[in-house]
Each structure stands twice: as C-alpha cells, then as structure tokens.
Amino acid sequence: MKKKTLGLLAAILSVCMLAGCGAEDTGDGTGAATDAGTESTTLKDMDVDKYVTLGEYKGLAVSVDTVEVDEDEWDTLVNNVYYGNITPENGGIMDRAVETGDTVNIDYEGKKDDVAFDGGTAQGYDLTIGSGSFIAGFEDGLIGVMPGETVDLDLTFPENYGNSDLAGQAVVFTVTVNYIQPAQDGEFSDEIISNFGIDGVTNEEELRQYAYDYLNENAQQNYETNVQQAVMDAFMANNTFTSVPEALVQKYSDAAESSITSMASAYGVDGDTFTQYYYGQDLATFLSTYAEQTAKQDIALQAVANKENLNISDEELDQMLQDRATAAGYDTIEEYIGETSREDYREYFLYDKVLDYLVENAQITNN
Structure with missing residues (x-):
C-alpha cells in the first residue's frame, strides 16, 4: 500500500492512521464531524469546490531523472551478501x-x-x-x-x-x-554460494543477478516515487485555494502530532528534537505548515475525484478492506481496522486512486 503522502513525511499520517489515531467511526459511514453545526471533516461529504478552484490536471508536463543501478553499489551489495552469509x-x-x-x-x-x-x-x-x-x-x-x-x-x-x-x-x-x-579479494566460491539458501542462487553469476534485480527494483520504485512527486507538485501549482477548513487542518495537525510524538519517543527524544533533526523546524512550526499543505492537497484530490467519478463506493471500500484483511491474516474487516475510521481508509485509498489517474494522464519526460 502506498503512503498517504510522498517521501519521509508520508510516514506521519500513514503510521498514525494505521495505529488508529484518526477520526472515530460513528458507525453510520460518515465519520466524525467536528463541532455541532460545523462541516464534517470527512472529505467525501465536504463541499470542496468552495475551497479550491482546480487548474489543469490532465496532461501535466513533468520532467523526471531516470534512476539506474549504480555499478559500484551493485558490486558492494554482491560483496555484502556473500560475506554476510558466511x-x-x-x-x-x-x-x-x-x-x-x-x-x-x-x-x-x-x-x-x-x-x-x-x-x-x-x-x-x-x-x-x-x-x-x-x-x-x-x-x-x-x-x-x-x-x-x-x-x-x-x-x-x-x-x-x-x-x-x-x-x-x-x-x-x-x-x-x-x-x-575469508579475505575480501573478490574471489567467490560457487560451492559456498550454493549453501546460502537463497532461492535460485547457486553460483556467482546468479548471485550477481540476484543483487542486480534487488537494486533495479528499488531503482524503479524510486523512479515511480519521483514521478508521483513531480506530478503532485505540478498539480498543486495549478490550483487556487480560497481558504482551508480549520477543522480539517486541526484534524491533520492532531494526527501528525500524535504520530510524531510516538516516533520521537521510540528514539528517546521529544517532538521538537525529532522535527528539528528531520525537518529543521520545531514541532509547532512543522505542524502548522504540514497540516495546511496536506489539507489543501486532499481537498484538491477530492475535487478531482468528484469531477472524474473516481470516488470509492461503499462496496469498493468493503472489497479493498476485505482483500487487505485477508492478506494480513484477519478473519474480519473489523478486526483488521480496529479503532480506525473506515473513512480514514477510504481517503487513504482515494489518494492512491486519484494520484494514479493524474500520473496516467501526465506527459512525462525522462532526463
């Protein structure tokens, strides 16, 4: 499953959501509203058009560097796999x-x-x-x-x-x-390699191919991530926002703060130290910027989903959750999602669906 946002920032809301930090499910499929009389922070129920005017989102022209396997990195990995299995x-x-x-x-x-x-x-x-x-x-x-x-x-x-x-x-x-x-002199023994227990690897040639395939897969994943980021940046640059719902920004800020605090604690530091190290900002400054940017991004993606009929139906959501519950070894969807809102999952999946649509319709030039 892809992350809700790209890069290192992706972990924040994704980890938080999967840990059950999102809005509480009300049981009626609508998710939690903010305060009495205010608009729900559930994206599918929000009148997103009053917040964003979409620019061009089909045929976005982006230029992305190709990502290839580095020869030195390849040799190093072969060496590490060999001697790491001695x-x-x-x-x-x-x-x-x-x-x-x-x-x-x-x-x-x-x-x-x-x-x-x-x-x-x-x-x-x-x-x-x-x-x-x-x-x-x-x-x-x-x-x-x-x-x-x-x-x-x-x-x-x-x-x-x-x-x-x-x-x-x-x-x-x-x-x-x-x-x-043994001395790391670049001489590899096929007999030793055959005993590593790596599927399909019985000699040096197969070991090198195994290492290349691993690095190439990573390179392709990095390329795809770079494409997604470039398309998202171009998409967001074309949109105009009149405002952003404060309740939605607060929802993302609270979720991100909870997740960051948890991650920071695992490293034995506080939230300010964590965000200062990774982002060069204290926690409050980071949250204010991140939450607003994420809210704008999700509002714009929801607007595209509305226009292009990309919204995820209840039936589609149930099937996606059932597939993931089964793959993860859970008997029911309820066991799989725990206390996490179904609407959080719907928005999580919608992000992927709309981003894939934008990428499929983009004009991508490789450098």
Missing part, C-alpha cells in the same frame, strides 16, 4: 589462529564488577584486528585465539572515555571467536 560451517576459516589484519566474527559481553554494562554486548560482530575500533587491548587480546574458543579479556577503559561512567574503569570482556572471515 558461517563457521560454510566458508568461515576455522583451522588457524587469529592474526593481525584478520576480520573476525565474534560474540562478546562486557562486565564491570560482574554486571553487564549497556552497549557492551553483541553477537555476530565483524571486527578487523588492528583497526583500533575497540579500546586498547581488546583486538590484541584476540590474536592467537582459535575460532570456536572463548577468552576473557581484562581491560581498562581510557580515562578520557567521554562522559561515560566507564571512564578509567576496569572491565572484563568475554569474547568468543566464531570464525575468521
């Missing part, structure tokens, strides 16, 4: 001790006074011996260790180790060397 049983070096310059796959746990400390534990970590990535003594302590062996390293964190409580403290790292990575 195991002790399949390609890992197990018959000699660790030497300086080796890349070793390790599990480790760091403890201070027999208590594991935060950030001191990892499994399947690739470490190049001699890189200086870890504190003094860690990498040297693995030289001479055989794959499969576990050692305890008695080490001391540097006195100037940031503002950490570990600065200057004695610790013990328990480290298991799982295997030594």
Whole structure:
C-alpha cells in the first residue's frame, strides 16, 4: 500500500492512521464531524469546490531523472551478501589462529564488577584486528585465539572515555571467536554460494543477478516515487485555494502530532528534537505548515475525484478492506481496522486512486 503522502513525511499520517489515531467511526459511514453545526471533516461529504478552484490536471508536463543501478553499489551489495552469509560451517576459516589484519566474527559481553554494562554486548560482530575500533587491548587480546574458543579479556577503559561512567574503569570482556572471515579479494566460491539458501542462487553469476534485480527494483520504485512527486507538485501549482477548513487542518495537525510524538519517543527524544533533526523546524512550526499543505492537497484530490467519478463506493471500500484483511491474516474487516475510521481508509485509498489517474494522464519526460 502506498503512503498517504510522498517521501519521509508520508510516514506521519500513514503510521498514525494505521495505529488508529484518526477520526472515530460513528458507525453510520460518515465519520466524525467536528463541532455541532460545523462541516464534517470527512472529505467525501465536504463541499470542496468552495475551497479550491482546480487548474489543469490532465496532461501535466513533468520532467523526471531516470534512476539506474549504480555499478559500484551493485558490486558492494554482491560483496555484502556473500560475506554476510558466511558461517563457521560454510566458508568461515576455522583451522588457524587469529592474526593481525584478520576480520573476525565474534560474540562478546562486557562486565564491570560482574554486571553487564549497556552497549557492551553483541553477537555476530565483524571486527578487523588492528583497526583500533575497540579500546586498547581488546583486538590484541584476540590474536592467537582459535575460532570456536572463548577468552576473557581484562581491560581498562581510557580515562578520557567521554562522559561515560566507564571512564578509567576496569572491565572484563568475554569474547568468543566464531570464525575468521575469508579475505575480501573478490574471489567467490560457487560451492559456498550454493549453501546460502537463497532461492535460485547457486553460483556467482546468479548471485550477481540476484543483487542486480534487488537494486533495479528499488531503482524503479524510486523512479515511480519521483514521478508521483513531480506530478503532485505540478498539480498543486495549478490550483487556487480560497481558504482551508480549520477543522480539517486541526484534524491533520492532531494526527501528525500524535504520530510524531510516538516516533520521537521510540528514539528517546521529544517532538521538537525529532522535527528539528528531520525537518529543521520545531514541532509547532512543522505542524502548522504540514497540516495546511496536506489539507489543501486532499481537498484538491477530492475535487478531482468528484469531477472524474473516481470516488470509492461503499462496496469498493468493503472489497479493498476485505482483500487487505485477508492478506494480513484477519478473519474480519473489523478486526483488521480496529479503532480506525473506515473513512480514514477510504481517503487513504482515494489518494492512491486519484494520484494514479493524474500520473496516467501526465506527459512525462525522462532526463
């Protein structure tokens, strides 16, 4: 399913809607109205023509850069897939001790006074011996260790180790060397590749095709997104707005704020820090701009749907929801949508339908 808006901003209302942050369903299919006596914020019931005068929306001329697979990125992915699938049983070096310059796959746990400390534990970590990535003594302590062996390293964190409580403290790292990575010299073994368990991949040629197909699919998705964004920008530039319903703007602002706050919390920061990092604005400034732009966009799309008979009927909505509920493993639509309004889903699907219509009728030139 496409996002409600394009780019990183897409996640905000989409995630919020799917989490049930939209308007409460009243049960009559109309969605929630705002206050008594005011116009509903449900787009299909709104007189959108009093807010927007549509400009030309058929035959929009846009120019979009083609997106192709980068050769270096392709080589890097092949390399990463190959060495990322090496195991002790399949390609890992197990018959000699660790030497300086080796890349070793390790599990480790760091403890201070027999208590594991935060950030001191990892499994399947690739470490190049001699890189200086870890504190003094860690990498040297693995030289001479055989794959499969576990050692305890008695080490001391540097006195100037940031503002950490570990600065200057004695610790013990328990480290298991799982295997030594084979040299990354561009030489790939078909025998090793055949044991990766990747469907249709049994040799280097098939591995390279597998990596190319993955990158090409991503490139095509990026191209389609760029086309959609270019068409949407051209479409919106042609429209004239007299005003925007405050209730609709507030609805989008509240939903976006709820979603951003939730995402920010997952990163351990507040909303202002989150939006400042991603958008260079505090939360209030971002919400005021984003909510109004989204309201204008959806009003204009609804106006096109009205003119071109693109609205989603109740029967069509039921079928779309049933298809998605079945695909997601739910027995009923009600279980699938939870507390989310059916009208939120209708508007979500309508966005895709009208945008597809605009793209199909656009004149797209590739650079």
